[in-house]
Amino acid sequence: MPIVTLTSDYGWSSYYSAILKGALLQRVPDVQVVDISHKVRKFDVVEAAFILRSVYQEFPQGTIHMICVRGAQSPETPHRLVLLGGHYFIGADTGVFRLLSESKPEAVFDFSGLNLDVNAPTFPEREVFVPAAAHLARGGRAELIGRPAGELREVEPRRVSYEQDTLVGHVVFVDDYGDVITNITKKDFQTFGKGRPFEIQLRTSRMHIRTISEHYQEVQVGKEVALFNYAGLLEIAMNNHSAPGDRGGADALLGLNKGQIIRVKFDGNTML
Numbered sequence: 001m002p003i004v005t006l007t008s009d010y011g012w013s014s015y016y017s018a019i020l021k022g023a024l025l026q027r028v029p030d031v032q033v034v035d036i037s038h039k040v041r042k043f044d045v046v047e048a049a050f051i052l053r054s055v056y057q058e059f060p061q062g063t064i065h066m067i068c069v070r071g072a073q074s075p076e077t078p079h080r081l082v083l084l085g086g087h088y089f090i091g092a093d094t095g096v097f098r099l100l101s102e103s104k105p106e107a108v109f110d111f112s113g114l115n116l117d118v119n120a121p122t123f124p125e126r127e128v129f130v131p132a133a134a135h136l137a138r139g140g141r142a143e144l145i146g147r148p149a150g151e152l153r154e155v156e157p158r159r160v161s162y163e164q165d166t167l168v169g170h171v172v173f174v175d176d177y178g179d180v181i182t183n184i185t186k187k188d189f190q191t192f193g194k195g196r197p198f199e200i201q202l203r204t205s206r207m208h209i210r211t212i213s214e215h216y217q218e219v220q221v222g223k224e225v226a227l228f229n230y231a232g233l234l235e236i237a238m239n240n241h242s243a244p245g246d247r248g249g250a251d252a253l254l255g256l257n258k259g260q261i262i263r264v265k266f267d268g269n270t271m272l
Contacts, residue, residue, distance in 0.1 A: 002137035003032045003059060007052050008068035008125075009040040019126055020066070027134035034059075039176075041258075043070050046157065049099035050173055052089075054231055056100070061086030064133045068125040070094045077153070078112040079128060081136075081146050088136055090129050095155025109146030158259075160188050165268040167192050169234070171260045178249010179237040180256045184264065186232040193266050200226055200236070201263040202254050209236070216240070224250060234262070 004024055010016040021033045036055055040048045048069040056065055070092055073079050077092040084105040089097060097105070111132060135145055160183060161168045169184035189212075200209040209226045216239045219225045229235045238250050250256055 001030055001032050002028060003034060003063045004133050004137060005034045005036050005056075005059065005063060005065045006038070006068060007036045007040065007048055007065065008038045009042050009044065009048070010038045010068065012038050014038070016068075016123075016125075019123075020068070020130055023126055023130045024134060024137075027131070028137045031134075031137050036065075040069050045069050045094045045096040046099060046155065047173065047258075049096045053100050056087055057085065059087070062088075064088045064090065064136050066125065066129050066133055067091030067096055068129070069096070071124045071129065073112055073124060073128075078110055078149075079124070080149060080152070081109040081111055081132060081142050082152070083107040083142065088133075088142070090132050092124075093153045095153045097152045098154055099157060105152070107142065108149040108152060109142050110149035111146035158183060160184055162192065163263075165196075165266045167264040167266070169262045169264075171256055171258050171262060172233075174249075174251045174256070174258055177237070178251040178253075179235055180250045180254075181229065182234045182236070182262050184234040184262065186228045186234075189228075189234065189264065193264070196266040198264050198266045200234075201265055202236070202256060207254060224254060234264075236262070 006017055006020060008017060017035065017038055024031050024033055037051050040051065048067060052065060065087060067089060073092060077094050080093045080097065082089040082097045082105045084101055085103065132145055158170045167184060167188060169182045171180050172183045173181040198210065207224055209224055213219060213225050213227045216225055216237060219239050221240045223239055224236065225239050226234065226236050236250050238253055
């Protein structure tokens, strides 16, 4: 059974994702359509890439991923079909593809200008991406709908930096529980820290965290906790203090928002 995933900024209350699902099922009745997220921040391809990068490898190879954020074609953002790690990605080349992996894709195809349904689509995800995904889902070859393309567009992501004994990162994502995910990896932390005592400094809070926990329940309910999540990224949360829809998460209580700086200051004198 072929699998097609959807990642968009439509919002869960919009009917646009339902249009895509219906159009896919008309073309491939046995297709399995999976919603990855429809809560990407509007037009934020960096967030879309972060979400998709976090999950796509959990799907079987051959899965087709439609990226429905800033999907309009232009001379600067041509429509591309990218084969990466055995997965197919369909979208506009806004820079999103290069953010999905450090590895180079196996193949890149350009299907800009491909007239699949209408001459001037106002809903390219429906009129262009869906027929392309359906073609692949039926076992069609990518080169039959696209021509080989060159380099993908570059978008420079925010990277971890270093200031003497301080590791400097940024908040890259806030989930529905208000848990804050940074771009500081466990490898960054261990390589730079070398086992030294540390203090996680929260930009708009007087609170500091000096321990990395294995799980949320290692601290009291309502207390802040730092841990490395399943993807190996530093996460800051409040233990059992939030539920979707309220404002009791780490983002609200600690004043942390996407893009804000997180510093991890290590002891400059103690080396273990």
